[in-house]
Amino acid sequence: MAHVSFDGGTVPLEDVQENPGQYARRLERAKITPGFALCLCKPANANLRLVIRRYRSLFHLAGWPDDGHRHAPGCGFYKDPNRRPLPGGDDPKAAIVATPAGLNIKLDVSLTQRDVRASAGITTPPGGTRAGRRSATLLAFLQTLWASAGLHCWNGLGTTRHWGLCNAQLLAELGDAVVNGRGAQDVLHVMRRYQEADRAAINAEFDAFVAGLTNGSGAVRRGVLIGEVAEVTPTQYGHSLVLRQNPRKYYASPALFDHAAKTWPHAWKALGDRAARIVAALLVEKTVKGHLRIVNLALMLCSSAYVPCDSIHEVSMANRLVSEYRSFEKQMRLADGDDMLPDFVLRDTEPRTHIEVYGMNGVASYEERKAEKRELRRQRGIPAVEWDVDRTELSAVTLPEPVHRRAASLTSSQTA
Numbered sequence: 001m002a003h004v005s006f007d008g009g010t011v012p013l014e015d016v017q018e019n020p021g022q023y024a025r026r027l028e029r030a031k032i033t034p035g036f037a038l039c040l041c042k043p044a045n046a047n048l049r050l051v052i053r054r055y056r057s058l059f060h061l062a063g064w065p066d067d068g069h070r071h072a073p074g075c076g077f078y079k080d081p082n083r084r085p086l087p088g089g090d091d092p093k094a095a096i097v098a099t100p101a102g103l104n105i106k107l108d109v110s111l112t113q114r115d116v117r118a119s120a121g122i123t124t125p126p127g128g129t130r131a132g133r134r135s136a137t138l139l140a141f142l143q144t145l146w147a148s149a150g151l152h153c154w155n156g157l158g159t160t161r162h163w164g165l166c167n168a169q170l171l172a173e174l175g176d177a178v179v180n181g182r183g184a185q186d187v188l189h190v191m192r193r194y195q196e197a198d199r200a201a202i203n204a205e206f207d208a209f210v211a212g213l214t215n216g217s218g219a220v221r222r223g224v225l226i227g228e229v230a231e232v233t234p235t236q237y238g239h240s241l242v243l244r245q246n247p248r249k250y251y252a253s254p255a256l257f258d259h260a261a262k263t264w265p266h267a268w269k270a271l272g273d274r275a276a277r278i279v280a281a282l283l284v285e286k287t288v289k290g291h292l293r294i295v296n297l298a299l300m301l302c303s304s305a306y307v308p309c310d311s312i313h314e315v316s317m318a319n320r321l322v323s324e325y326r327s328f329e330k331q332m333r334l335a336d337g338d339d340m341l342p343d344f345v346l347r348d349t350e351p352r353t354h355i356e357v358y359g360m361n362g363v364a365s366y367e368e369r370k371a372e373k374r375e376l377r378r379q380r381g382i383p384a385v386e387w388d389v390d391r392t393e394l395s396a397v398t399l400p401e402p403v404h405r406r407a408a409s410l411t412s413s414q415t416a
């Protein structure tokens with residue numbers, strides 16, 4: 001397990017990420033002097049510095065800018081030099097721009113509303129049409145944030161990932177992020193993992209976020225919540241949604257949930273499925289009575305280790321890959337033209353193996369793309385595993401042995 005060192009001590013990285021409250025004082029001291037922490041994933045003389053970022057009252061460790069490739073491949077701060085850059089790249093007009101201080105995001109939803117009566121309903125003007133800079137949908141924001149925090153990758157070392165770890169990696173990536181010109185710390189709340197020991201601090205932090213949502217003198221100030229959906233229940237007037245990390249209810253109109261069910265059918269159908277998780281970005285505002293109303297939302301289907309997936313079959317595949325300690329990446333479709341990407345890439349074979357999960361057999365456009373992708377892989381000599389969900393059980397799909405296991409079995413057969 002990777003260790004980090006700061007404030008005169010060495011601790012497991014995961015412990016810091018899952019218990020940020022316990023390390024707040026020590027990280028605060030280290031942020032002042034020497035101003036950084038160290039990652040010990042490589043021999044001591046490698047001297048890999050980590051940025052200590054403050055997000056409200058807590059501190060999170062992030063990789064040093066442009067240093068990701070220097071970490072050991074299993075390290076949480078490792079960034080694959082071959083990984084695809086974020087859409088937008090250096091384009092200053094992109095909706096989401098990575099800066100040294102954190103992300104700068106322009107959402108296509110309004111965070112303030114002057115006229116309360118006009119605020120109901122779904123407000124999704126098409127991205128890219130506003131003067132100057134483009135803007136991102138809540139889903140594009142959620143997916144890009146997930147990818148920039150490296151949560152679409154699995155390093156094959158463990159078999160679980162808790163929400164606490166996701167929270168730490170998301171906040172480290174956000175840093176001093178700016179959302180629609182405002183500090184993310186004021187308008188964006190990533191739910192904390194619930195821990196009895198930190199209950200007071202966790203609740204106080206959430207209450208402070210809610211208190212910042214105001215509804216008075218004709219203006220509404222909204223905020224974005226990111227968390228895992230626990231349940232959606234019909235109510236007298238619509239639906240209520242509860243996030244796993246906090247018992248508070250968020251209310252929405254039937255129209256908004258109809259929209260969600262149609263827009264993200266795979267995530268919607270997986271509600272209540274214990275093999276899957278659904279991460280939500282909720283744009284919320286406070287009603288005059290003090291309830292929290294969802295004005296807009298995005299749902300992202302994930303595997304049980306929070307790897308984003310495009311279908312419930314991909315969830316099964318991702319869960320299997322995690323349980324078999326495979327190192328892999330979910331290829332997230334973040335830009336136009338990304339539909340030629342494979343579903344997953346196994347990173348522990350040489351060369352890397354593409355994994356395709358095929359549903360929707362017989363749909364002409366889908367079959368055509370399938371054939372195109374096969375041809376591209378053939379030309380480039382890329383090995384692939386194809387799982388046709390209509391014909392085969394997942395357990396019958398054969399995956400290539402990872403390089404390290406093959407090497408180990410070669411060594412043992414030589415010495416035998």
Ligand SMILES: [Zn+2]
Pocket residue numbers: 002039040041042048071072075076077078
């Ligand atoms: Zn490292």
